[in-house]
Amino acid sequence: MKYLVPLNPRDMKGEFTPFSPEKVIRGDMAQLLDEREGAGKSVISIGTWASSEGAISCQYDEDELCVIAAGRVRLTNQEGESAEFGPGDGFLILNGFRGVWDSLEPLRKWYVIYK
Numbered sequence: 001m002k003y004l005v006p007l008n009p010r011d012m013k014g015e016f017t018p019f020s021p022e023k024v025i026r027g028d029m030a031q032l033l034d035e036r037e038g039a040g041k042s043v044i045s046i047g048t049w050a051s052s053e054g055a056i057s058c059q060y061d062e063d064e065l066c067v068i069a070a071g072r073v074r075l076t077n078q079e080g081e082s083a084e085f086g087p088g089d090g091f092l093i094l095n096g097f098r099g100v101w102d103s104l105e106p107l108r109k110w111y112v113i114y115k
Contacts, residue, residue: 005036009048009069009108019056025100027054045113055102062115064093071107076100 016030035047048069067090075091076082077099084104085091 005046007036007046007048007110009050009110012048012050012108016050016052019054023056023058025055025057026102028052029054029056029103043115045111045115047111048108049111050108051103051106053103053105055100058097058099058101060093060095060097062113063095064114065112066091066093067110069108069110072104073107073109074100074102074104076102 012032012034014032014034016032018024018028018030030052032050033047034049035045051071066085068085068087070087072084072086074082074084075093075097077097083091
């Protein structure tokens with residue numbers, strides 16, 4: 001439909017792609033990305049993202065708004081402080097965050113990234 005872009009994590013299709021081994025901390029973490037808007041053409045990227053259970057090291061060079069559709073995640077910063085989020089929770093990860101993204105169970109989220 002013109003001027004309407006559906007973003008439904010339940011409808012994601014495709015193959016999960018493993019993270020590079022040097023990023024993986026726990027499990028065989030893999031991801032599925034469905035970027036709908038932006039895709040390098042804009043300072044804003046919008047889409048849905050899914051992951052298997054597992055943990056990876058991460059560093060953010062952008063701001064990301066996340067809203068969890070299904071599953072649970074724990075984010076732990078370099079200082080060891082952590083926060084957990086589940087279905088319906090939203091949070092903002094700020095540029096400069098360094099730490100661990102731990103998908104405690106299979107996860108699906110909506111995201112908006114501002115570069």
